[in-house]
Amino acid sequence: MSIQNRRERERAERHQLIIDAARELAEEEGWDAVTTRRLADKVEYSQPVLYSHFKGKDAIVRAVAIQGAGELARQLRKARPEKGRSRLRAAAEAYLKFANTRPALYDAMFVQRVDIPFGTDDIPQELRDAFGELVAAVEPVRGDRDLETLTELFWSTLHGIATLTHGKRLRPAHHEARLEMALGALSLTQQEDGL
Structure with missing residues (x-):
């Protein structure tokens, strides 16, 4: 060497x-x-x-966030279910478990201020991979809706649940009911004109 x-x-x-x-x-x-x-x-x-x-703490948090997104992508990929199980539910459960078991990492990824260009073509591959896993989970229930927008809604819902749960602002005994309602709402297909 x-x-x-x-x-x-x-x-x-x-x-x-x-x-x-x-x-x-x-x-x-x-x-x-x-x-x-x-x-x-x-x-x-x-x-x-x-x-x-x-360059400083912000750059360190950015590096942690990017690595964390890679870990999240791997966890979501690993959670892909066998036939007969809802891919949407499997992704939701894996995402929420990740947020719950790695709170500081999750905080670096999605709460701390970082200079990661979310929603642009310049986003790091690790974040692209994590979002791609969420897209793959949402795709079977998309109907006529825009896939990326529906995925952003799914992600936003999971993030809200994760953040509020971590802050102890939700009733713990109602976690499963909340998740079931959220997944049910996302799974609805367009049934009326204008929806």
Whole structure:
């Protein structure tokens, strides 16, 4: 292995170490606790080394969010059901489980302010993949409706449920009924003109 290859590998490992440390600290104490100073201490590198990888905390949160979207895409893909089970329900359950089990990661992806160009052609592939899995889940129930708009509605519904559940603003005993109603509403096909 050449010296250049070794340096590139070590740089990539340091880069990932910083991301992992940020995620760990955020899971333990929340994103407000994630500072470049604390991260530098945690990974045992100086702040200038940290800044050689990331311009600041926002860039770190962005990197965490992109990696998280890749993880979400893999979870949604893994949750694709066998025949006879609703793909929409499987995606909804996988999405909500992801949000519930990885709250700081979910927060980085969809709550924290990040400079990711959602809804544009410049969106990172990991986010494209996650949204593509939601599109695939919605496609069987789309009817005559615009697929991407219906998927955005599905995603918005799941995000609302995830965020309000995490904030303890919904009645826990009604989770299944809420999910059933949401999926039922999305599954309706257009039955009247003008709808």
